[in-house]
Amino acid sequence: MKYCKDFTVVSNEIITPSLFILRLQYPEALPEIKAGQFVEILVEGERDKDVFLRRPISFHDVNYETNQIALLVQVVGKGTASLSKAKKGDKLNLIFPLGNGFTIMGKKVLLVGGGCGAAPLLYLLRILKQQNIETHTLIGCKDVNHLFSKSEYQSLSSLYITTEDGSYGEKGFVTSHPILQQTYDAIYCCGPTPMLKAISKHAKEKNIPCFVSLEHSMACGIGVCLCCVVDTQQGNKRTCVTGPIFLSTDLKDF
Amino acid sequence: MNNAKKLEVQIKDMSMRNPVMTASGTFGYGYDYEDFLSLENLGAIVVKATTLNKREGNPYPRMAETPSGMLNAVGLQNNGVEYFCNKIYPKLKDKKTNVIVNVSGSTIEEYVEVAKYINTLPNIPAIELNISCPNVKEGGMAFGTDPSMTQRVVSQVRKAYNKTLIVKLSPNVTNIVEIAQAAENAGADSLSLINTLLGMAVDSEKKTALLSTITGGLSGPAIKPVALRCVWQVAKQTKLPIIGIGGIMNTQDAIEFILVGATAVQVGTANFIHPSISEEIAKGIAEYVDRHNLNHITDIRGII
Numbered sequence: 270m271k272y273c274k275d276f277t278v279v280s281n282e283i284i285t286p287s288l289f290i291l292r293l294q295y296p297e298a299l300p301e302i303k304a305g306q307f308v309e310i311l312v313e314g315e316r317d318k319d320v321f322l323r324r325p326i327s328f329h330d331v332n333y334e335t336n337q338i339a340l341l342v343q344v345v346g347k348g349t350a351s352l353s354k355a356k357k358g359d360k361l362n363l364i365f366p367l368g369n370g371f372t373i374m375g376k377k378v379l380l381v382g383g384g385c386g387a388a389p390l391l392y393l394l395r396i397l398k399q400q401n402i403e404t405h406t407l408i409g410c411k412d413v414n415h416l417f418s419k420s421e422y423q424s425l426s427s428l429y430i431t432t433e434d435g436s437y438g439e440k441g442f443v444t445s446h447p448i449l450q451q452t453y454d455a456i457y458c459c460g461p462t463p464m465l466k467a468i469s470k471h472a473k474e475k476n477i478p479c480f481v482s483l484e485h486s487m488a489c490g491i492g493v494c495l496c497c498v499v500d501t502q503q504g505n506k507r508t509c510v511t512g513p514i515f516l517s518t519d520l521k522d523f
Numbered sequence: 524m525n526n527a528k529k530l531e532v533q534i535k536d537m538s539m540r541n542p543v544m545t546a547s548g549t550f551g552y553g554y555d556y557e558d559f560l561s562l563e564n565l566g567a568i569v570v571k572a573t574t575l576n577k578r579e580g581n582p583y584p585r586m587a588e589t590p591s592g593m594l595n596a597v598g599l600q601n602n603g604v605e606y607f608c609n610k611i612y613p614k615l616k617d618k619k620t621n622v623i624v625n626v627s628g629s630t631i632e633e634y635v636e637v638a639k640y641i642n643t644l645p646n647i648p649a650i651e652l653n654i655s656c657p658n659v660k661e662g663g664m665a666f667g668t669d670p671s672m673t674q675r676v677v678s679q680v681r682k683a684y685n686k687t688l689i690v691k692l693s694p695n696v697t698n699i700v701e702i703a704q705a706a707e708n709a710g711a712d713s714l715s716l717i718n719t720l721l722g723m724a725v726d727s728e729k730k731t732a733l734l735s736t737i738t739g740g741l742s743g744p745a746i747k748p749v750a751l752r753c754v755w756q757v758a759k760q761t762k763l764p765i766i767g768i769g770g771i772m773n774t775q776d777a778i779e780f781i782l783v784g785a786t787a788v789q790v791g792t793a794n795f796i797h798p799s800i801s802e803e804i805a806k807g808i809a810e811y812v813d814r815h816n817l818n819h820i821t822d823i824r825g826i827i
Contacts, residue, residue, distance in 0.1 A: 311796065321591060322795065322796060485584075487586070493550060493794070495580065496597065498585065
């Protein structure tokens with residue numbers, strides 16, 4: 270079941286000028302949401318007449334006790350720029366929950382996130398912890414200022430961090446971090462496509478199932494516009510319905 | 524007159540409880556929207572384009588947001604007509620609304636073959652012949668931009684199909700009336716217009732086109748003035764019932780199309796943004812009829 274409902278903004282936490290976390294209150298009990306699923310958020314209308322389509326954003330966190338969700342948003346264009354101005358008390362209309370979500374498996378798994386792409390990993394860690402699955406989490410970002418929700422990650426997992434400028438953790442990219450050499454039952458990966466491809470290649474070499482979260486532009490998010498397709502071993506598949514989480518070996522060019 | 528009857532309209536042999544339909548390619552197979560609305564509150568749904576054989580469509584990226592609209596270059600991705608008949612139709616046949624199949628092809632023979640398959644499905648009251656898709660290399664829009672080609676494909680399909688035949692017209696022509704008349708003379712029962720306008724979008728920083736196919740079909744409120752003009756022109760020059768399409772986002776937009784001559788309307792791109800909008804527009808039209816003390820919605824049809 271998908272819902273199209275208004276949420277109320279509880280807070281808008283600015284991480285950097287182009288990165289923010291929206292905490293949103295749902296007026297009733299939240300339906301079950303899987304880690305890796307996403308929402309389509311309405312920007313058009315009173316909020317911004319120049320933005321036409323909704324914007325797909327993954328769940329950063331979900332709290333069933335307070336019926337609040339958190340969305341980590343990076344400003345990439347006029348739609349997300351408009352959203353960055355949302356204030357406490359504003360109403361935002363969301364279609365949710367969308368997409369397939371991560372397949373939970375194994376006893377010891379690695380989570381790899383790059384930049385704002387790390388967003389869905391926080392909620393994934395909560396789910397993995399509930400299932401008593403041991404986790405290592407590797408997050409790469411530009412510099413220490415772009416690091417978000419660190420204490421939450423730390424409370425749920427063994428956290429390893431790389432920064433491009435060395436301002437925190439190891440200097441460099443996640444793809445060269447030694448933690449990758451350990452053995453895992455699965456790897457969960459979200460971030461820029463080159464990083465997804467590099468981690469997928471590594472996982473393939475070590476024969477570890479690797480689940481990647483794709484960020485494709487889409488018009489509807491509910492499977493009807495057919496604009497967000499990805500080339501898979503079984504032909505074109507919709508990222509919004511068959512994904513956004515794919516087993517990397519199912520994807521062509523991965 | 525009974526209030527519910529005030530909205531009933533007729534497209535040849537197909538009766539609709541209200542003039543609101545959903546446009547092909549924007550509503551999946553209808554059941555994709557059942558979390559958001561009741562199909563029985565719509566006059567009809569037009570399911571996505573069906574071709575003889577499975578088509579993968581065009582490569583990603585297929586979509587670009589543009590001012591007050593969007594471009595798409597999907598390219599008729601679908602699993603082919605046999606898959607539709609065997610796998611999709613059973614899920615649709617008992618829906619309490621008119622289910623119309625959009626039929627597309629690369630050759631006249633292909634259109635005819637697909638129409639023959641659909642003709643065998645008892646609970647499909649009409650087809651919409653898509654001679655206006657701008658996103659395929661062969662066929663598609665070629666049949667809708669030349670009156671003699673239109674005449675040929677519509678007359679051949681007419682021979683093979685004996686229920687309500689709607690022909691969907693392209694705005695990418697010099698004189699849409701000529702195409703409309705060709706379809707009318709060849710035996711079309713109704714005309715739906717407009718399909719998308721051929722357009723393109725460019726990224727100045729990356730110095731590339733935003734669509735893999737470079738050009739694509741423009742939809743959304745940006746095209747409504749063009750669509751209104753086309754419907755107005757065609758309604759004045761043909762006798763067929765017209766289905767108005769193009770940038771309908773709300774009740775007012777739908778009423779505008781009826782005022783310029785449409786018997787029914789199709790809601791398209793708006794479904795992506797407001798998934799229950801087609802049902803809301805149907806309710807809005809009922810309110811409009813009351814507020815303007817109309818005996819029937821067709822009282823205002825074509826008064827401009």
